[in-house]
Amino acid sequence: MASSLTKESPGQGTPAGGKTFFGHPRGLATLFMTEMWERFSFYGMRALLTIYLLSGGPDGSGIREGGLAFNAATATAIYSIYMAMVYLLAMPGGWLADRVWGPRKTVAIAATVIMLGHLSLAGPGQGFFFAGLALVAIGSGLLKANISTMVGHLYDGPNDPRRDGGFTIFYIGINVGAFLAPLIIGTVGESHNWHLGFGLAAAGMGLGLLQFLLGTKHLSPESNKVPTPLSAEERNSWLRKGLTWLIIAAVFYGVVAFTGHFTLNWAMIPLGILGIVIPAAVLFRIKRDKELSGDDQSKVSAYIWFFIAAAAFWMIYDQGGSTVQAFGTTKTSGELFGLSFPSTWFQSLNPIFVMALAPVFAWLWLWLNRTGKEPSTILKFAAGLFLIGVSFFFFLLPLAIASDGTKVSPMWVLGIYFIQTIGELCLSPVGLSLTTKMAPLKYASQMMGIWFLANTAGDSVTSLLAIGGVDMSGSRAVLVEAILAALAGFAVYMFRKQVRARMGEIH
Missing domain, CATH: 1.20.5 (Single alpha-helices involved in coiled-coils or other helix-helix interfaces)
Structure with missing residues (x-):
């Protein structure tokens, strides 16, 4: 998912005056470039991760040697745990900024930790690799919850007319970094040297950190404050x-x-369990809060439906970097229209589809709204779940073709990512908006972090299934996931009236 946490700030700073960036505060350029390079490093490493784990192992046919030689189940579990922890750590990242360091210092620390993590990944052996993976997850969690907050600080409150445009420009930076990373880092790592690829990810984050430190003078003073500092006690x-x-x-x-x-399972299983238990505990704590009004309680009950639906969605969607990427590397022809390309290029498809289709969807919802036919939030969620199920029904076709060793056309993989991106655009932006609307005032800041715990829960389920011996890349598992996603979408649709009744004035 080429996106980032967009967290509303309780108090907005004034724009840092002087030069502008496309009519926006100059500080937007600093944050745009910082996030673009951070996403460049993140998605570049992610494009290499699964195939590096498989390289030299029993399921790494056709991949250049020199990787960690894990089987497909272990590679999927490691990838899924890593993704789960990135999203889980966004909540303590936001807490540290709110209570200890402030957003600006937290982002500088996060970028440094990420850079060190990529440098560790570039080192030899499993010890350096897992230390690097942990550092990148920690740093990404710290950064994800705070850099978007600083974008908000640049504007005169939530009603500043430039605000939405500023976040749109910022979102473009996210996707530009995500698009370029697999083409550059992926090509170098997959085709030439794994460790040089990880080193390029470190260099990308280093450029982002340098850009951030040089441009801090353009940021709002608000971003340097600790909103609610911890007392000594x-x-x-x-x-x-x-x-x-x-x-x-x-x-x-x-x-x-x-x-x-x-063994690795001593680390992965507890993390996988925590990735399910913590989101459930957080939602349970909010639901049990007796200070919430009856209306807020009702909205939280409805929100739990959307949270579970989102977890099911991300469970399948995030396999685009594990099971689908592994299939694209080992079972797909590396040539299209006479052009040969590394399989890591598949990871550039989602960001380019997002950049191409997001404006179309934004226009479509507005047009349907004007005609009185815009689908409700519930129907958009149902459509997102149904489409993610369709993407895995579609995945069954190339799996069947490749079952006898035939290399399938890359167009099959392109089709999977295209369907998943349409599903993402139905569910993800709507979920972000819905979270801000349905959050009780008491939990207004926390709820955005809670929304991203749906990714944690979904990825944790994938990791535990893979550890438990389920072949996530096998036709049977893919079919079951497709059926469950389609049934979940149908269930959301069938119970739409009951959920709608709990949403109060939210549509």
């Missing part, structure tokens, strides 16, 4: 809790390693 309490859990984890895993029982 709260800080000490959090430090005690953090150190306690760190010691417990260190002792536990030290014993496991010392007794010779440690």
Whole structure:
């Protein structure tokens, strides 16, 4: 998903005066370039991740040697856990900015951590690799929750007429970085040297960090403030809790390693379980809050439906970087219309489709609204779920063709990503908007982070299934996922009146 967290700020700063950037505050250029390079590093590494994990292993046929030689199940589990943690860590990233460092300092720290993570990935051996993966996940979580907040700080409040246009320009930067990364980092890593590819991701983040540090003078002073700083007592309490859990984890895993029982599953299974338990616990805590009015309680109940639907959607969608990418690398011809290309180029399809289709969808919803025929939020969600199911029904066809060893046309993979992007545009922007509308005032800032926990939950389910022995790239699993997604879309449609009744004035 070539997108980023767009979190409303409780208080907007004034634009940093002086030069403008396409009529917008000059600070938008700083944040545009920082996010573009961060997305360049993130999606470049992501394009390499699955095939690097498979390279040299039993399921890595046709991939250049030199990778970590895992089987497909382990590669899918690692990829899914990584993606789940990126979205899970966005919530503590927002908390650190709100209570400890402020958005500007948090983003600078995040970019540094991401750069160090990519440098570690460029090092030799599994130790450097997993340390790098953890650092990139932590840094991405820290950055994701805060850089969009600083875009909001550039404008005079939520009613500034330039605000939506500013976020549109910022969104273009996200997708430009996501589009270019697989073409450059993917080509170098897949075709020449894996570690050089990861090194280019580090260089990209380094450029983004340099751009950010040089351009901080153009940002709003609001972005340098800590909105609700921790008191000394709260800080000490959090430090005690953090150190306690760190010691417990260190002792536990030290014993496991010392007794010779440690395997990757000792790390992945707890993380996968946490990726499901934490979103459920957060929603349960909000639902049980007795301070919420009856109207807010009703909206939260309706929102849980949308959250579950989104988790099912992202569970399939995010496999575009794992099972679909693996199929595109090992079972698909690397040539189209006489042009040979690395399989990592498939990861550029989603951002280019988003940039091409997002304006069309924006126009379509407005046109349908003027004619009184715009689908409700519930119907858009149902359509998104149904389409993600259709993408995997479509996936079954090239899987069948390739079952005898035949290399299929890349157009099959292009078709999968195209259908998934249409589904994304039905569900993702609508979900972001819906979250801001249905959030109780008490949880206005937290709810946007909660929306992204749907990605965490979906990816965690994928990782646990892969660890449990389910062949996520097999026809049976793909068929089951397609059927479940289509049934989920149908269920949302069938129960639309009950959900609508709980949404109050929200349509």
